[in-house]
Amino acid sequence: MADTAVIYCSRTGFSARYARWIADALNADLYRYKTVDTALLTPYKTVIYGAGFYAGKLKGARWFTRVIRPLTACKVIVFATGSMPHVQPQDLRQEWDMTFSSSEQERFRLFYLPGGMNYARLSWLSQGMMRLFRFYMLHSSKTRPDTKQLMKRLDRSVDYTDKKAIRPLVAEAERP
Ligand SMILES: Cc1cc2nc3c(=O)[nH]c(=O)nc-3n(C[C@H](O)[C@H](O)[C@H](O)COP(=O)(O)O)c2cc1C
Numbered sequence: 166m167a168d169t170a171v172i173y174c175s176r177t178g179f180s181a182r183y184a185r186w187i188a189d190a191l192n193a194d195l196y197r198y199k200t201v202d203t204a205l206l207t208p209y210k211t212v213i214y215g216a217g218f219y220a221g222k223l224k225g226a227r228w229f230t231r232v233i234r235p236l237t238a239c240k241v242i243v244f245a246t247g248s249m250p251h252v253q254p255q256d257l258r259q260e261w262d263m264t265f266s267s268s269e270q271e272r273f274r275l276f277y278l279p280g281g282m283n284y285a286r287l288s289w290l291s292q293g294m295m296r297l298f299r300f301y302m303l304h305s306s307k308t309r310p311d312t313k314q315l316m317k318r319l320d321r322s323v324d325y326t327d328k329k330a331i332r333p334l335v336a337e338a339e340r341p
Contacts, residue, residue, distance in 0.1 A: 167194045169338060170209045174198035174216035174225035177287060179246045179280035179326055184215050186328050187244075190335045198225045203232050211338050212236070215244040217280060220298070223264040230269060242338055243273045246280030249315055250325040276334045279325035295319070 171193045173184035188195040193213070206212055212233060216224040223245050233241055245260070257277055261270055284292055302308045302316045 166208060167192055168209060169193035169211040169213065170196060170201070170206055171213045171215070172196045172198060172201060172229070173214070174229075176217060176219075176224070176291075177283035179283070179324075180215045180217050180244075182326055183244065183246060183278050183331060184213075187213060187215070187331050187335060187338075190331060191338055199228060201232065203235050206232065206236060206239070209239055211240040211242065213242045213244070213334075213338065215246070215278075218245050218247040218260055220294075221260050221263050223260070226264045230265065240338070241273045242276065242334060244276040244278050244334055246278050246326075248280060248282050248319055248323075249312075250279045252277050274337050276337075278330045278334070279327060281324040281326060282319050282322055283324070284322050 169188075169191050171184050171188040171191070173180045173195075174197075175181035175184070184195060187193065193211075194209075198216070214225075214229045214233075216226070218224075223243070226243075229243075233239075243265075245257070247260075254275075254277070257275075261275060265273065282295070284295075287295065299316050299319050303313055308316070
């Protein structure tokens with residue numbers, strides 16, 4: 166059995182791709198969201214959870230925090246993917262605050278990996294929601310000009326995934 170588990174929740178494939186790359190790099194066991202429970206994760210020294218941001222929150226985070234909470238001794242790493250090619254850690258404060266409590270944010274090591282947008286794998290409802298969100302962001306006076314530029318590109322599918330982006334996360338997982 167490996168000493169690291171990688172769990173992912175992925176609707177359109179971006180987080181799944183990163184989870185596979187990370188599991189390969191660390192020789193870790195790979196699991197899909199909701200196929201594991203606290204008992205199964207107990208032997209692992211490190212647990213990594215990855216998912217996409219949806220409407221500003223990390224998908225599946227509520228389930229993950231419930232499963233991981235009793236395992237106080239293991240190292241926990243969380244990665245999020247999103248539609249932005251690059252973000253500064255401070256730009257994600259709102260998303261992390263909406264997703265995790267302050268004590269969870271202190272305990273978990275948080276990473277952002279560039280995802281993209283895959284309209285072909287979204288339901289009509291999700292496509293509609295995304296188009297509404299994009300419209301709102303493009304017309305809101307609160308949206309920064311650089312974010313507006315990025316939102317403009319989301320009129321079609323884009324893929325920003327990059328295997329090199331996992332390096333800091335892998336280094337963190339390998340740190341004793
Ligand atoms: C309805 C909807 C809402 C989204 N909301 C956000 C968001 O708030 N922030 C963001 O960066 N990306 C957002 N995205 C883009 C996804 O986070 C991005 O495509 C992510 O990589 C998907 O990961 P997955 O394919 O593993 O589920 C949204 C996408 C959809 C369809």
